[in-house]
Amino acid sequence: MMEGANRTKQVLTFILGMETYGVDILLVQEIRGWSQVTRIPQTPPHVLGVLNLRGSIVPIVDLRMRFRLERAEYTAVTVIIVLSVETSSGRRDLGVVVDGVSDVIDIKAVDLKPAPDLGSQVSTEFIQGLMTVGENMVMLLDIDRLVGGDIGDVVMPPKVANG
Amino acid sequence: MRRSVLMVDDSPSMRALVRSTLELAGFDVIEKIDGVDALGYAKGGSADLVLTDVNMPNMDGIQLVGELRSLPQYKFVPILVLTTESGGDMKMRGRQAGATGWIVKPFDPAQLIATINRVLQ
Amino acid sequence: MALDLEQFHEAFFEEAFEALDTMESALLKLNIGNPEPELVNTIFRVAHSIKGGSATFGFTEVASFTHTLETLLDELRGGRMQVTRGLSDLLLKSVDVMREMLRSVQHKTPIDPQRVADLQFDLELAILQKNQAPAAAPELPDVAPAPTPDAALPTMPATAILGQRRWQIGFRPYPQLLLRGNDPLRLLRELHELGSLEVEVDISGLPALSEMNTEDCYLAWNLVLTSEVTRDVIAQVFDWAEGDCKLEIVEIKSGLAERTAPPSAVVVPIGIASAHEAQIEVATTATLEPAAEQGRSQGASPATPSPAQGGSDSGSIRVSTEKIDEIMNTVGEIVITQSMLSQLGSSMEGPLAEQLRSGLAQLERNVRELQEGVMRVRMLPISFVFSRFPRMVRDLSHRLGKEIELKLTGDTTELDKTVLEKIGDPLVHLVRNSIDHGIEKPDIRRAAGKAAAGTVHLDAYHKGGNITVEVRDDGAGLDRDRILAKARERGLVGATEVPDDTAIYDLIFAAGFSTAEKTTDVSGRGVGLDVVRRNVQELGGTIEIRTERGKGSCFTITLPLTLAIVDGQSVAVGSETYIVPLTTIIESMQLKPSMVNRIAGRGEVFLFRDGYVPVVRLHQVFGVKPRTHELHEGLLMIVEGEGRRVGLFVDDLLGQQQVVIKSLETNYRRVEGVSGATILGDGSVALILDVPGLIRFAAERLAA
Numbered sequence: 001m002m003e004g005a006n007r008t009k010q011v012l013t014f015i016l017g018m019e020t021y022g023v024d025i026l027l028v029q030e031i032r033g034w035s036q037v038t039r040i041p042q043t044p045p046h047v048l049g050v051l052n053l054r055g056s057i058v059p060i061v062d063l064r065m066r067f068r069l070e071r072a073e074y075t076a077v078t079v080i081i082v083l084s085v086e087t088s089s090g091r092r093d094l095g096v097v098v099d100g101v102s103d104v105i106d107i108k109a110v111d112l113k114p115a116p117d118l119g120s121q122v123s124t125e126f127i128q129g130l131m132t133v134g135e136n137m138v139m140l141l142d143i144d145r146l147v148g149g150d151i152g153d154v155v156m157p158p159k160v161a162n163g
Numbered sequence: 164m165r166r167s168v169l170m171v172d173d174s175p176s177m178r179a180l181v182r183s184t185l186e187l188a189g190f191d192v193i194e195k196i197d198g199v200d201a202l203g204y205a206k207g208g209s210a211d212l213v214l215t216d217v218n219m220p221n222m223d224g225i226q227l228v229g230e231l232r233s234l235p236q237y238k239f240v241p242i243l244v245l246t247t248e249s250g251g252d253m254k255m256r257g258r259q260a261g262a263t264g265w266i267v268k269p270f271d272p273a274q275l276i277a278t279i280n281r282v283l284q
Numbered sequence: 285m286a287l288d289l290e291q292f293h294e295a296f297f298e299e300a301f302e303a304l305d306t307m308e309s310a311l312l313k314l315n316i317g318n319p320e321p322e323l324v325n326t327i328f329r330v331a332h333s334i335k336g337g338s339a340t341f342g343f344t345e346v347a348s349f350t351h352t353l354e355t356l357l358d359e360l361r362g363g364r365m366q367v368t369r370g371l372s373d374l375l376l377k378s379v380d381v382m383r384e385m386l387r388s389v390q391h392k393t394p395i396d397p398q399r400v401a402d403l404q405f406d407l408e409l410a411i412l413q414k415n416q417a418p419a420a421a422p423e424l425p426d427v428a429p430a431p432t433p434d435a436a437l438p439t440m441p442a443t444a445i446l447g448q449r450r451w452q453i454g455f456r457p458y459p460q461l462l463l464r465g466n467d468p469l470r471l472l473r474e475l476h477e478l479g480s481l482e483v484e485v486d487i488s489g490l491p492a493l494s495e496m497n498t499e500d501c502y503l504a505w506n507l508v509l510t511s512e513v514t515r516d517v518i519a520q521v522f523d524w525a526e527g528d529c530k531l532e533i534v535e536i537k538s539g540l541a542e543r544t545a546p547p548s549a550v551v552v553p554i555g556i557a558s559a560h561e562a563q564i565e566v567a568t569t570a571t572l573e574p575a576a577e578q579g580r581s582q583g584a585s586p587a588t589p590s591p592a593q594g595g596s597d598s599g600s601i602r603v604s605t606e607k608i609d610e611i612m613n614t615v616g617e618i619v620i621t622q623s624m625l626s627q628l629g630s631s632m633e634g635p636l637a638e639q640l641r642s643g644l645a646q647l648e649r650n651v652r653e654l655q656e657g658v659m660r661v662r663m664l665p666i667s668f669v670f671s672r673f674p675r676m677v678r679d680l681s682h683r684l685g686k687e688i689e690l691k692l693t694g695d696t697t698e699l700d701k702t703v704l705e706k707i708g709d710p711l712v713h714l715v716r717n718s719i720d721h722g723i724e725k726p727d728i729r730r731a732a733g734k735a736a737a738g739t740v741h742l743d744a745y746h747k748g749g750n751i752t753v754e755v756r757d758d759g760a761g762l763d764r765d766r767i768l769a770k771a772r773e774r775g776l777v778g779a780t781e782v783p784d785d786t787a788i789y790d791l792i793f794a795a796g797f798s799t800a801e802k803t804t805d806v807s808g809r810g811v812g813l814d815v816v817r818r819n820v821q822e823l824g825g826t827i828e829i830r831t832e833r834g835k836g837s838c839f840t841i842t843l844p845l846t847l848a849i850v851d852g853q854s855v856a857v858g859s860e861t862y863i864v865p866l867t868t869i870i871e872s873m874q875l876k877p878s879m880v881n882r883i884a885g886r887g888e889v890f891l892f893r894d895g896y897v898p899v900v901r902l903h904q905v906f907g908v909k910p911r912t913h914e915l916h917e918g919l920l921m922i923v924e925g926e927g928r929r930v931g932l933f934v935d936d937l938l939g940q941q942q943v944v945i946k947s948l949e950t951n952y953r954r955v956e957g958v959s960g961a962t963i964l965g966d967g968s969v970a971l972i973l974d975v976p977g978l979i980r981f982a983a984e985r986l987a988a
Contacts, residue, residue, distance in 0.1 A: 038969040039860060040948070040955055041906040050952065052963045055617045059952040093951045174333050176296035180340065184287055216336075218329045232463065238499065241465035246336075255527065263465030264524030269339035269347075272287050284470060 008106045013138055014081065014098040017069045022138045027083045029093065031101055034078040051095060053082055060095040072099060085143050107131055112140060166283060167191040169210035171201040171227065173219040184272040198222025202230050205237055212283055217246040217253060225260050232261035241282045289341055296337050297390045303330045308379045311372060312674045319367040328357040346385045349400060352407045353378050359411060374406055451518060453507040454532035459500035461528045468501065474521045479511025605701060608661055612848060615655050616944035622651050623965040659846055666744045667695035669708045673715060677740060680719045687726050687737035688719060694744035699751045700846040706823055707843065710816045714755040714839050715740060722759030722837055732834065750842050758836040767791055789829050790927060793817045821976050824959060826926055850945055852972065854938035858908045861970040863943055863962060868975040870922040872937060875915045890931060892922055900982040901933045905957060911935040925976030945972060957981045
């Protein structure tokens with residue numbers, strides 16, 4: 001990004017397990033409560049299914065599973081953040097399931113530090129950078145990577161023997 | 164007073180171009196798609212100047228000029244023929260039919276306006 | 285204010301491509317040796333308008349090429365050249381090249397300049413050789429006139445020559461000058477702009493007032509212009525009056541004006557426009573206006589009758605497909621909302637509920653009408669696709685040395701634009717296939733007692749909620765034994781297995797299957813009928829073949845009329861709801877355990893009508909938890925795709941309804957066995973099954 005170091009942008013932060021993540025608020029279309037999805041065959045486990053969001057069919061991704069965190073039960077406080085991202089094949093919407101939304105914060109580009117290798121616990125491939133907000137560390141998600149990457153990865157379904 | 168130009172061309176892109184050019188210069192534009200269409204208009208409607216393409220289906224520009232000149236209200240109205248025909252043959256036929264002059268395509272929009280203004284002076 | 289020409293480019297490209305299509309079809313209809321003048325005119329006009337447009341919008345290469353083409357066409361039009369087969373081919377090639385050139389400027393992609401140059405050279409050569417043409421009319425050669433500076437309007441800057449020169453100009457209009465809309469005053473003003481002008485009116489031509497015709501010009505002028513301009517510049521001022529006046533332009537060499545003014549001349553300075561009553565009056569009726577008002581009008585602009593003329597057909601307008609799709613989407617939303625309201629309404633009670641329900645029923649009818657209306661807007665006749673075949677068949681038969689008559693019927697049959705756009709390639713492939721492998725060479729045909737010319741017949745018609753397109757030929761037909769041998773060789777059919785004829789012919793749709801003895805550059809490019817079948821399937825359609833050895837083949841493609849909605853049967857599996865397109869369902873039944881057999885390697889089958897049908901458990905294929913695993917506790921739906929039948933095991937049947945198809949690919953990706961999704965009345969999403977895909981998918985998994 002060629003933004004000036006003092007230019008601020010707003011980030012929506014949310015909780016996933018013990019960690020706080022952030023996404024550029026401009027990408028956020030809506031935040032909604034958890035509702036039952038329609039399952040899609042032959043998809044990786046983190047793609048939970050699809051939902052009808054204002055007339056379009058949107059895939060819902062469980063970020064915990066995507067980041068190989070421990071799976072949580074979906075409860076009344078579980079929320080879906082609906083994101084809209086420009087990709088090479090046009091605008092794509094997707095919903096990500098997170099534990100809860102926490103805050104909207106202003107960050108400066110200069111505050112953003114590159115993500116170190118965090119070891120095996122969280123994959124850093126979707127992390128755009130790290131910043132410190134108060135006492136917490138917030139990981140800014142690289143949504144383009146997340147969407148343009150492999151949410152739709154074709155996972156070969158296991159062969160089933162008939163009968 | 165806003166002057167009106169009756170523009171006749173079968174090509175939508177050419178009509179769009181000429182219309183924009185003329186409107187930018189403050190003219191009102193009446194757009195017709197061929198000779199028959201234009202003549203239909205001319206029988207009831209007026210124009211301060213006619214700008215017509217030559218090669219058009221149904222009724223070509225040359226025939227249109229002739230027909231327009233036979234209408235009392237178009238007897239003296241300047242009629243410019245907008246054409247790629249640079250041949251003297253086409254000019255002669257145009258004038259025989261009663262055209263005032265011609266403008267050769269491709270034209271520069273500024274040139275088109277200058278010419279029209281000159282004729283309408 | 286500068287005008288951005290680029291805003292008109294798309295409109296130009298659109299009309300240019302349309303024009304090329306017109307030109308191509310006119311060329312194809314052209315009678316060799318005896319061309320119909322009307323067709324030649326059309327071709328000329330089209331080339332001419334492309335030339336004009338491309339020159340105007342700055343596509344100089346296209347303009348230059350088209351100019352050459354136009355010159356040649358003008359020769360044709362004037363009867364100075366003959367339409368030969370070779371020339372007609374040359375012109376068709378030119379259409380192709382122009383298409384490519386336009387595409388290349390449109391998409392800013394490169395084009396091979398040599399090809400263009402070569403063809404342009406060929407065109408020029410043809411023009412040069414026209415005199416050798418036997419039937420060249422003994423007419424005056426219509427030499428393109430020397431490029432007179434006619435592009436130069438009278439305002440063109442003078443080719444300046446330093447130093448003042450004096451020009452004596454004798455300008456004697458003929459009576460009809462005014463009737464051409466030419467105003468002598470304008471000419472005088474223009475001259476005045478070039479330098480200083482002395483004006484003398486010659487009224488000797490004026491008749492008696494009683495004999496005067498107010499529409500004629502009786503005046504003449506003797507002018508002296510002092511200016512730096514050349515003679516050409518002066519002549520240009522009078523360019524439009526040429527032929528309507530007598531004009532003399534003589535340079536006065538000495539400083540002394542040798543006036544030859546007639547005795548009755550009166551000198552009037554320009555600007556005081558009182559030369560003559562009659563003349564002024566006429567000029568006023570024409571255009572004369574105070575120069576001060578000449579600027580942009582600041583006053584109220586009166587509404588002028590300038591009806592928007594979108595396309596060339598005044599009875600129609602051009603609308604982008606995106607706009608229609610937007611409406612379509614909105615209508616889809618309304619349908620969903622409406623069905624949600626209906627559900628709600630049916631569960632209501634009380635005195636108002638009945639009224640509500642009747643209102644909702646009315647709404648449902650209106651919405652249905654609206655939906656059908658929008659759908660019709662998207663429908664186009666299949667002639668858009670058919671029109672490319674005359675050219676293709678002609679070229680191919682030419683190249684392969686075959687005689688082929690192309691028959692096109694039902695070309696007004698309408699189908700959805702999206703389907704239309706995607707059906708072109710499969711049809712092209714089938715027609716190529718028929719010409720290359722189906723139709724025999726003339727000698728072989730004659731030997732077989734057939735007409736030397738083969739027939740390829742494309743036929744389109746509506747049938748049920750579908751459109752059927754047939755590609756028929758009266759060629760050699762398929763060789764059943766050779767296909768079977770080949771299939772055995774490739775292990776597609778067991779050595780002792782004897783499939784029925786339908787199954788054998790169906791093998792030609794298998795991937796990479798070709799019985800052609802030698803591949804030709806026409807259809808042997810590795811793209812097989814399997815691709816055709818896949819394309820058709822992607823459109824939710826099917827393809828079948830009927831063939832008879834020695835008599836010919838017939839490919840039948842059946843397609844849905846639209847990709848926007850489908851009539852479906854809702855089925856339940858576990859907690860999921862799926863939609864099965866009604867057109868694929870043959871029957872639904874409940875099985876008794878005794879009806880099911882297990883065949884080693886082929887899983888569960890049951891006897892249905894005259895054959896065994898495999899059972900496909902939908903819960904297994906889709907990996908969902910069913911309500912029951914027992915076949916007799918659920919339902920079996922016999923569905924068909926690509927001529928194959930399976931029994932789809934589901935928990936239960938729900939209702940039938942028309943659903944709006946939504947793409948999964950917009951936000952996600954394609955999913956095997958699923959053609960799309962729809963939104964149910966309660967707002968939840970249900971997947972629509974792709975039955976042929978599902979059958980294939982299940983078979984593959986079974987085989988693995």
